[in-house]
Amino acid sequence: MAKNFIIYVPEVGNDFAHWAMSSDGGALVSAPQSGTLQEAAKAVEGRRSVVVVPGDDVLLAEATVPGGSASRAQQAVPYALEDMVADDIDDLHFALGSKASGDRYPVAVIHRDTMDTLKQQLDDAQLKPAEAVPETLALPKFDHQPEGPVWTALVDDDQAVVRLNGYKGFAADTDTAGMMLTGARRELEADSVNSAMILYRTDQTEPAPDVPGMSVEMRSCESRLSLYADGLAHAPRINLLQGDYSFKQQFNQSFKQWRWTMALGVLLIGLLAGSSIFDYLRLGREEAKLNTAVNQVFTETFPGVPVRRAKTQMASRLRELGDGGGTAVGFTVDMNVIASAVAAVPNTTLNSINYRDGRFDLDITTSGLPAFDTLKNNIEQNSNLTMTVQSTSLRDGGVRGRVRLEP
Numbered sequence: 001m002a003k004n005f006i007i008y009v010p011e012v013g014n015d016f017a018h019w020a021m022s023s024d025g026g027a028l029v030s031a032p033q034s035g036t037l038q039e040a041a042k043a044v045e046g047r048r049s050v051v052v053v054p055g056d057d058v059l060l061a062e063a064t065v066p067g068g069s070a071s072r073a074q075q076a077v078p079y080a081l082e083d084m085v086a087d088d089i090d091d092l093h094f095a096l097g098s099k100a101s102g103d104r105y106p107v108a109v110i111h112r113d114t115m116d117t118l119k120q121q122l123d124d125a126q127l128k129p130a131e132a133v134p135e136t137l138a139l140p141k142f143d144h145q146p147e148g149p150v151w152t153a154l155v156d157d158d159q160a161v162v163r164l165n166g167y168k169g170f171a172a173d174t175d176t177a178g179m180m181l182t183g184a185r186r187e188l189e190a191d192s193v194n195s196a197m198i199l200y201r202t203d204q205t206e207p208a209p210d211v212p213g214m215s216v217e218m219r220s221c222e223s224r225l226s227l228y229a230d231g232l233a234h235a236p237r238i239n240l241l242q243g244d245y246s247f248k249q250q251f252n253q254s255f256k257q258w259r260w261t262m263a264l265g266v267l268l269i270g271l272l273a274g275s276s277i278f279d280y281l282r283l284g285r286e287e288a289k290l291n292t293a294v295n296q297v298f299t300e301t302f303p304g305v306p307v308r309r310a311k312t313q314m315a316s317r318l319r320e321l322g323d324g325g326g327t328a329v330g331f332t333v334d335m336n337v338i339a340s341a342v343a344a345v346p347n348t349t350l351n352s353i354n355y356r357d358g359r360f361d362l363d364i365t366t367s368g369l370p371a372f373d374t375l376k377n378n379i380e381q382n383s384n385l386t387m388t389v390q391s392t393s394l395r396d397g398g399v400r401g402r403v404r405l406e407p
Helices: 037-044 070-080 112-124 174-190 224-234 251-301 310-320 331-343 370-381
Strands: 003-008 017-023 033-035 048-053 058-064 092-096 104-111 131-134 150-156 159-163 169-173 196-201 215-220 349-356 359-366 386-395 398-406
Touching: 003 037, 003 224, 017 037, 017 224, 033 037, 037 112, 048 112, 048 224, 058 070, 070 092, 070 104, 092 112, 104 112, 150 174, 150 224, 159 174, 169 174, 169 331, 174 331, 174 349, 331 349, 331 359, 331 370, 359 370, 370 386, 370 398
Parallel strands: 003 048, 048 131, 150 196, 196 215
Antiparallel strands: 003 017, 017 033, 058 104, 092 104, 150 159, 159 169, 349 359, 359 398, 386 398
């Protein structure tokens, strides 16, 4: 039976990792070890390996791209998800999973700086993994029950990693994870669907997320790696090593074998170069004619709009009219923004949160009224939500207020 190495990197940029060997059936066949990535590379010794990266570095989303091929979807997805990400899409890496029904693609979004750092670390350690997978999608996925979906969660060192139905999931501290799970469950209840959760803990004394009214089955596991081995063997996932970040593992080995063929190919290209120049010039003139025609069509379709880049402008206008790709703005994305915004305001406590039909109602206690302005700026700058203060009252030297957030 083939062996695979699972390498978990708790923090990208920190030269520390945990690793173990697993079978194709999803069971560990060696004891977990810890150390530097260079030490992990020595253990791998040319075997197939998978790197698991922190879930809080990756945003999981879904985009709809009607028709076309996977390569077309790869080009269209960043623009389809542009409204739900805070950073410029040029600064982000979008990795696609397998196409689902309705032209839907699961997408993993990660900052290019993070991917650049990870790839540099792997290059320095001379590691060339077959895949890099977010830990949320390395968890096992259980079959959908008649009553509703079965979610998976792992609690380790006060952190919770949760895999929801499909390719959805998140990583957060246990308190925040409890709130996010409650909100995700309410979304299902609105559709008359129930859910259950299988929760793994590496230490039975660690607190688990509190989700009132939800069926939760507690299980123990020896380590994260044993759980990831099971998930990677059986559950669907998204490989982050796509596009600019894919490893071309066979190039160096193949070069010597094909060097004379390549030399003959270069010679043939040189002989054909003369005739190709003529074709190139002819095609250039035809392209200029086509660009002129495109500009004319744009001017006739949108009179009065200055023409800068007609193709890009036309695509943008079509998206505004509803003829472009769809976006996937999920509950967990908004909850991440809210949790981060509240945590950034000193002496602020979130007493309760209610969610219904895309609207959040928050009960907050803070030190003073200026804190509400800070909270409003944090949320509105990083999401499409608008914040309004419904009421405020003085309580024990502070201010308690009710806040509403809605698109």
